[in-house]
Amino acid sequence: MPRWFNTAGPCRADHHYMLPALRRLPEVLPLIGQESYFVLHAPRQVGKTTALRALAEELTASGRYAALHVSCEEGEAAGDDFAEAQRAILSRIRRSAEIYLPAELHPPPFPPSPDISLLGTALAAWARVCPRPLVLFFDEIDALRGQSLLNVLRQLRSGYSDRPTAFPASVVLCGLRDVRDYKVTTDSRGHLGTSSPFNIKVESLTLRNFTRDEVEELYQQHTHDTGQVFLPEAIDRAFYWTQGQPWLVNALARQMVEKLVPDRGQALTAAHVDAAKEILLRRQDTHLDSLAERLREPRVRRILEPLLAGLALGEVPADDLRFVQDLGLVRLAPAGGLEVANPLYREVIPRVLANTAFASLPPQSITWLRADGRLDTERLMEAFLAFWRQHGQPLLGTAPYHEIAPHLVLMAFLHRVANGGGTLEREYAIGTGRMDLCLRHGPDTLALELKVWRDGEKDPLEDGLVQLDGYLAGLGLDSGWLVIFDRRTGQPPIAERTRAVAATTSTGRRVTVVRA
Incomplete structure (x- = not known):
């Protein structure tokens, strides 16, 4: 059976191009050997479930453990009904054990128990009769809520x-977030804020992205199977756009080999990667949609809004910063x-x-293209x-982030x-006070520098010209736009103050300054 680049669900070596699942988790086996309880958290679509399933299979095959991967997702619908949530998890445990474990390792009939201790009683009964130490991976643990x-x-x-003879020897909680960020209420403020009541954890691990060499290794599997070559420039470009995020790495490759260049005799280039990237941005598949859902959460907005606006973060809770990093939306730059x-x-x-x-834009005639299709x-x-x-x-008023509404x-x-x-590309960073845009249309490129004039600040024109000059130099352009949004109080209506004037940078580049 031909293999393919997987973008939906866990990977299987007989179906999908994939890297060794445990390579990115070297710490796990020693922790299990020490009978530890620990947390593995990472953003969606980085290979957590694939790695945990592979690890459970490897541990069971070794003959030393009875290891099982169990999803807690079915318990989410129970809400605060803890008895129903436990029954859902126990049902999933039994089904998974029947599929993935030898018969002699299956759990016994679960004994009767008060509703408050159904899970613990069942796990204790299983551990007592199982001929091997139990290792359980509770995936999607943070799908559970409240009580x-x-x-x-x-x-x-x-x-x-009571471990290992009367309770699982090792338990791994796996989800999007560390245990302190598990939700215990339905509102955005209801988080544990501490590792208690799971203060027995010895580590909190995360799953790293692919390296550039691992992206090449993954793509080379397709070349080995089909003969279709990814040029080095394509691999470099794929790593640039994704920084090794596994779902993105696979999604770009899938678009290229299945949609853009199905001819196996044609090599894949950096231009194909860029085209695949645009398809992903327009389609906003499930993974990107799940990120979009997070953007309106207050904890996420407190970090992303100043980042997008180029402002300093100011006083934000450390938990919020860690939370947005755990979601995989931001990272600390090497510098x-x-x-x-x-x-x-x-x-x-x-x-x-x-x-x-x-979606709110009014109809408008396309007047900015010349007869030959070039950008005017x-x-x-x-x-x-x-x-x-x-x-x-x-x-x-339609913009969800006030600080960058005009942007x-x-x-x-x-x-x-x-x-x-x-295409429209963007650059922005904490503390720079700017956002750069690059509009490319065929052979034409327009660079824009966006600045905001706020109360108590000086006119950003001078700084904007210097920053735009550097941006234009990097793009090899001799002209561009500097757009200054005046957000000071007491200004005339937008219709009255919007205008454009010509200016020149210190190096002689021509600039159109838009006051808006």
Whole structure:
């Protein structure tokens, strides 16, 4: 059977291109050997379930353990009904054991027990009769909520001292977040905030992304099977966009080999990677959708809004910062400072935030293209000024992040241009006070620097010209736009103050300064 790049569910070596699942978890086997209880947390679609299933199979095959991967997702619907949640988990344990464990390792009939201790009683009974030490991987543990979650954690803690003869020898809780961030209520504030009631954990591990060499190793499996070559430039470009995020690595390859270049005799290039990236951004498949859902959470917004606006973080709770890192949305840059986890997320986050503004755009004739299809930047400027004067003020209210509302509306306008056959790329970083946009349309490139003039600050024109000059130099351009959004109080209406004037940088580059 031919293998393929998997973007849905756990990987199987006989079906999918995949790397050794345990390579990224070297710490796990020693912890299990020490009969430890610990936490493994990582963002969605990085291979947690694949790794845990492979580890459970390996441990059981070794003859030393009875190891089982169990999903707690079925218990989510029970909410605070802890008895029902436990019954759902126990049912999943029995089904999984019947599928993945030899008959002699199956759990016995679960004994009767009070509702509050169904899980602990069942695990204790299983551990007593099982001929090997039990190792259980509770995946999607953070799908449980409220009293159901607390009840499960407390039972695991209570049975910990009875291991290994009368309780599982090792238990691994696996989910999106560390145990302190498990939700115990239905609102956004209800988090444990501490490792108790699972304070028996000895480690909190995470699963790293692929390295550049591992991306090459994965892609080479396709070359080995089909003969289709990924050029080094394609591998470099795929790693640039994804920074090794496993789902993105697979999703880019899948688009390339199945949709863009199905001819196995044609080599895959960096341009194919860029085209695949645009397809993913437009489609916003399940993984990207799940990220989008997070963007409106207050804990996420407190980090991302200043990051996107180029502002300093200010006083934000350390738990919020760790939470957004655990979700895989941001990371600490090697040179210090916070940044979006990879360039593809850097593209998709503002695009998702601008969706409402884009959907709210009024109909507009495409006047910014010449007869030969080339981009006419002067006509584009005229179209933008007219659009902003008429629609800027009401559209600002559609933006979910107030600090970058004008940025999002401008990006929505430019997406209309890009969707006609181009791309829109963004650069932003904590503390820079700026956002850079690069609109590419065929052979034409337009660079824009976005600044905000806030109360108590000086006119950002001078700094903006210097920053734009550097941005243009990096792109090899001799002209661009500097857009200054005046957010000071007491200003005239947008329709009255929006205008464009010519300026020149210190190195002689031509700039159109838009006051909006």
